[in-house]
Amino acid sequence: MATVDLIIIQPLIALIFGILILMLPRILNYLVAIYLIIVGLVGLWPHIFGSHVLH
Numbered sequence: 677m678a679t680v681d682l683i684i685i686q687p688l689i690a691l692i693f694g695i696l697i698l699m700l701p702r703i704l705n706y707l708v709a710i711y712l713i714i715v716g717l718v719g720l721w722p723h724i725f726g727s728h729v730l731h
Contacts, residue, residue, distance in 0.1 A: 693707050 689711065694710065695726060697704050
């Protein structure tokens with residue numbers, strides 16, 4: 677289920693960022709930085725909290 681959500685969300689984010697970059701080119705640095713931070717946190721989330729869960 678999470679994979680389907682990411683498949684839908686990524687193109688929407690790309691579309692929104694593309695439109696914003698066309699309208700406000702100076703915002704490109706901030707959008708890319710925020711996107712990379714979010715993708716990094718989502719990717720690391722299971723590894724950060726996965727080791728603390730007792731099975």
